[in-house]
Amino acid sequence: MHEIALCEAIIEIVEEEARWRSFSKVRTVFVEIGALSHVAPEAMKFCFPAVVAGTIADGAALEIVELPGAAWCMACSRSVEIAQRYWACPCCGSYQLQVRAGEEMRVKELEVD
């Protein structure tokens, strides 16, 4: 359950922002999670309320925007969409894929009062 550690890291970012942008309540935290990152969005949603309890984001909603995975196929020289790391190229079946996108784990924006 490293999603707990990730939620704690999100709260640290939110608290840092609160110090210099002077807001006192967070309504929604928007995060972007890539399909190939090592995050299970459901697990993150599950532990978020417990981790934020008693912090500035107490009661805030967590909105997860999932980003697709993309790779460059070295065999057929094209960019392809992949949902899992163990996927073969959907065009030619090769496993010679270089991941180009989908590893993101970003705090995108905050809705605050």
Place this chain on the structure above:
Amino acid sequence: MDCGADSAGLKVAGMSNERLIQIERDILYKNNRIASENRARFLADDLLVFNLVSGPGAGKTSLLVRAVSELRRRRPVGVIEGDQQTSNDAYRIRATGAPAIQINTGKACHLDAAMVAQAFHRLPPLSGGILFIENVGNLVCPAGFDLGEACKIVVFSTAEGEDKPLKYPDMFAASSLMLINKIDLAPILEFDLAKTIEYARRINPKIEVLTISARTGDGFAALYAWIREQGAHHRHSVEDAMR
């Protein structure tokens, strides 16, 4: 747009303080920043650092006990041990004469860069040597946390089944070397080495593979040669960084 922020903290009827703030920051930016500081420190000390990851029971500590006792004849070697509980692994390493610091992560399932920075301060100087970080036995969580290492080495044993790389792809994608331990058991287990390598390279076409037995010492000469090669790469990056 900022519609209602006021320094006095007053709310004006009809005006909402609600606003949207752009952040665009990596969730792990703090860990990554500390990892970069660790990496700079290791480079300055000409210290080669490996992050050993595996599931529980793959044989990380046994292979380290053998490797550390042999490698330390030529250069300083230290170990940082990560486990949820107990100092058993650090005791096993110290029995070889090498310094070892135990980190107990408690409830946490992985080491992070700040834990390694703290533990590193408690080790004696290891300049020009090797530091092994033995991560918590867990094939999932440690994959995402950079500690400042030169590279990750995933240890995997023949008793675990050929499809482990497919089941835990993140760790195999993040590692530079796959060490297949307990190779002496391969005939009894009818372990299919070719299939394992094929699966691992589906996930990570560039992953290097070595087979070893921490019990018999088989394959360790090749491992030491690989480490020497990494040391040469590492020195090039030190020279590049100083240029």
